[in-house]
């Protein structure tokens with residue numbers, strides 16, 4: 001469907017045929033969902049030829065392949081993205097218009113496949129897009145959760161979680177491949193078995209097993225015929241549950257298998273940057289990891305006889321520690337099934353697996369109780385035990401007699417399996433996701449490991465795909481960029497640097513601001529439809545959209561809104577540029593303070609939006625069900641991007657880059673990738689506030705921070721905090737926000753007061769906000785800075801990130817897919 005083969009007539013006739021074949025309906029009879037299915041099927045047919053051709057190229061060239069192992073892939077809708085990457089978006093839009101159909105309405109029918117929580121899952125999705133676009137052989141490996149990230153409803157200001165039954169109408173962009181199914185075993189016991197020749201092997205018996213069935217989703221590269229694959233694994237009972245199993249006496253066994261299979265893939269754990277250590281999660285991990293490794297090895301063996309060559313052709317990238325059981329599973333297969341000796345197997349494994357660390361938040365570090373691990377995966381546990389034993393010997397050799405080192409670094413310690421330690425001991429590469437984050441890993445969090453294996457550590461600053469987050473999300477700006485620098489930016493984002501000279505040009509500034517305004521009108525319409533709130537497109541759109549977490553400090557943002565409200569009330573004529581504060585965030589279902597913060601934002605909105613004294617100068621909007629699809633509209637419409645995490649806590653952030661790409665100015669701390677954005681765009685075009693990572697870490701170490709002092713000495717802050725408990729924003733229940741108040745001022749349940757330094761950073765945050773207020777009045781200066789943000793975003797393309805992974809870690813071969821028909 002490249003422009004040279006795209007044929008509108010053929011497309012329309014295929015859509016009509018598909019409607020007929022799928023639903024026995026004509027266009028007039030079909031509803032929008034049916035039309036979506038028919039259009040998608042037509043697009044999928046077009047993808048199929050390229051997918052086949054890509055597979056044939058793999059067969060022929062046998063390129064080295066990366067398996068990107070991730071518990072989460074936050075793909076977002078596929079239809080629009082596939083059309084963009086097939087270079088057919090505009091043509092298809094026109095073809096549908098001729099039929100009286102609106103492509104965006106049709107796109108809106110697609111469920112958002114939300115098999116991920118936030119940044120980590122979305123990064124995996126951006127990486128797949130870049131891998132295909134750059135022409136590398138890649139498989140994403142994950143889980144086909146029946147229910148993805150929950151849908152968020154707001155009811156009386158509270159978050160309500162609604163199950164996300166994304167498969168209910170059938171998903172057109174997936175292909176079930178039962179012929180590539182594998183068995184995965186759980187539980188049971190391991191028994192040594194001795195051969196007559198005195199040899200010994202371990203036999204795993206009395207286990208439960210499930211079948212892993214892959215569903216392949218195409219990952220379409222941009223304009224290059226490459227289609228990579230995202231494999232999501234579904235689980236099915238091995239012994240099909242038949243009525244007569246009852247008579248055979250294995251009824252219980254059959255039911256147990258059914259239950260195991262159903263539970264395994266039922267739902268995504270909806271926690272971001274937090275893990276609870278639930279047995280089912282470990283089951284999910286082993287399930288998809290074992291199946292993925294089996295499939296990778298089967299593919300390898302089609303072309304190779306010698307398993308020792310595996311590292312030349314296969315690399316497994318572990319997206320955080322979630323798939324780290326891969327280390328032991330690969331060892332198990334090499335030792336037990338391939339018959340290799342330990343050293344041989346270890347040598348292969350440690351040249352095939354690499355690990356990315358995404359967080360230093362202690363509650364997100366995966367540690368499994370040995371009891372659970374051993375019971376669930378008895379043979380894999382034995383292998384972890386042996387890896388640990390040998391690792392401790394290595395530490396002893398390096399640091400003789402240093403017991404403290406061993407305790408700190410052991411994989412098995414204190415009744416727990418420490419997954420990060422396993423990942424580092426085995427991985428040939430350990431990377432952080434932004435410069436600052438990697439430095440913190442090397443100098444603080446993982447210092448002992450860095451001292452021992454400095455050569456393993458490296459940084460790979462995250463990136464985002466400009467195809468989804470500019471070409472698709474913001475067609476007006478995309479066209480403007482293309483007009484000035486040509487189309488090259490779509491596959492080489494560094495080209496946007498050529499925009500810099502236009503930043504000074506008043507005509508271009510005006511055009512740029514006009515585009516922003518149109519995007520703000522588009523978002524205002526969405527807000528009106530979904531929230532019933534009228535917002536002024538000429539106000540500053542100040543946006544914080546991301547998962548709700550205390551370290552991300554949505555609370556700082558809303559406390560500042562309360563502060564501004566107080567200022568405006570007491571001084572209605574103060575210098576104040578109208579501002580719309582936009583929030584979007586899901587909170588983990590069990591995260592009390594996060595959910596309470598959502599309620600606070602909504603209550604503050606309710607009061608301020610209806611206070612006539614404010615004359616509409618401040619509006620507060622909480623966008624329900626923030627997700628990839630509405631994110632695209634939100635980024636396009638933002639003036640100010642709030643990236644205000646406590647320094648050192650946000651490993652990278654990727655939303656920050658999506659805003660920058662769409663010409664918003666960042667208001668942020670020196671945290672994560674903000675630091676590198678500052679380096680790229682320059683101090684004049686970004687608003688930085690707050691303590692540095694070093695300062696934060698020093699306070700944490702010295703335990704010398706006292707928020708009460710700030711509360712007692714700053715009357716404005718005092719007033720805002722008191723408003724949390726005096727009913728200003730909760731007239732019917734003064735106690736409603738007591739926990740938030742307490743979290744800022746008193747040590748409680750092992751948590752220290754204001755552990756994210758909200759009060760410490762409040763004043764400098766308010767000052768920067770004041771600067772934004774003045775700067776926005778200078779339209780030209782603002783437009784210039786906004787254009788310069790776009791011009792300096794080049795580094796933050798995931799194409800750049802992926803190329804670095806390829807050059808430094810994966811060493812993949814580039815492929816070229818030729819198609820006879822094209």
Ligand code: 73E
Pocket residue numbers: 117119120123271272273274275320358359364433462650651652653654672
């Ligand atoms: O800073 C982000 C980062 O941009 C980080 O918090 C996030 O990963 C993004 C991509 O690198 C992240 N998510 C998780 N850990 N880091 C996580 C942890 C446990 C469960 C689910 C997600």
